[in-house]
Amino acid sequence: MKKLERVENLERRLFLRQGLSLGALALLAGCELTDREAVQRVLWAMSRWNDRAQAWLFDSRRLAPEYPESRITRPFPYNGYYPEARVPLIDGTKYRLELAGKIRDRKPWTLAELYALPQVSQVTRLICVEGWSAIGKWGGVRLSDFLQRVGADTTAKYVGFQCADDYYGSIDMASALHPQTILALDWDGGRLPPRYGYPLRLRIPTKLGFKNPKLITALFVTDQYPGGYWEDQGYNWFSGS
């Protein structure tokens, strides 16, 4: 099944290349075909420019709006790059959150240890890169508290995540330290169900949905740009709300 996904992704990337080229052709009719590559380079450069513009626009004191529980979207949509039936089931008793990179205390964390930390909750809007949005309630540990506790170097540039499926992602340190950025363990008052990322997901209401990785198994702090599953295929990396 994974092989099929990879083939699909490869096809998607090829399609992207062709699609961008078609657009380039339509707009630059008469130009040399080699300009197709140049147009793509410009688009990627503009995306990096938009990363910088968004980092500059980001205000760490600006909170995402919170909603009453009556506004929670039910049923809350499942979304992922594979169907819900294929979501990996993690054994919570064996689960460990691994830590790596610029972190002083890299001891792995059990679920019980994560639950013993101070918990916060929020009812916020998750906005998908596709355009739709849904309001949900998440609970868990503030990422900034966790990073302080494990002695992470918060002057580093990125916090990265590796997931139990093939997914991976990363966010900027300023957004990681935002008070509404949490390592979510709960959804709607109970444990996270597998479809929403059991046992641990990132909930960051100041970024688009795909910047909220589910099924997190490892967290690392680094100065080297880690990219992300979708970002490496063309989605804007910062994708701040």
Added chain:
Amino acid sequence: MAKVLVHPLTVRITHWLNALAVLMMVTSGWQIYNASPLFDFSFPASVTLGGWLAGGLQWHFAAMWLLGLNGAVYLAYGMASGHFRRKLLPLSPRAVLRDIGAALRGRLSHDDPAVYNAAQRAAYLALIVCLVLLVASGLALWKPVQLHWLALAFGDYEGARYVHFFAMAALVLIVLVHVAMVALVPRTLPAMISGRARAA
């Protein structure tokens, strides 16, 4: 007959840059729309830009800088130079209805290319309003947290999606009529390139 300047250089440059930016924004916007349609239809892939969602987003968020900066130059010029006041005003609903009626009967006068009739004035003003609404609602969709006050003005994130869509629809309609009118009165096209036309 002597030729007179009907379109200043700033207007011509911003007009064509805007046309390019709008073409890229609308066709990439249709690509983004197709990822999660608001209504029971999608745009044909052949008229969308970018190939898939990520490509459409890359085009949209690159071209937005051209649309925004070029639009800011145009608005600043139009207000500071008196261009808007001279060319787009005065405007009365009665004159607009009269000229639209005349246009539909094929009797609308384009004698003096330096003077816009009331239907043109209304259309160009409406186009400016549409573009301002598109930029404002687009900013609300791009930054619903950082610019939450703006998103609230449109009825939060989901409201801004509808405003963005309907402003696009109105814009496309106006552009189609505009292009059709240019086809009916073809001498207006070289005037928007050279800036000059025969005096009335």
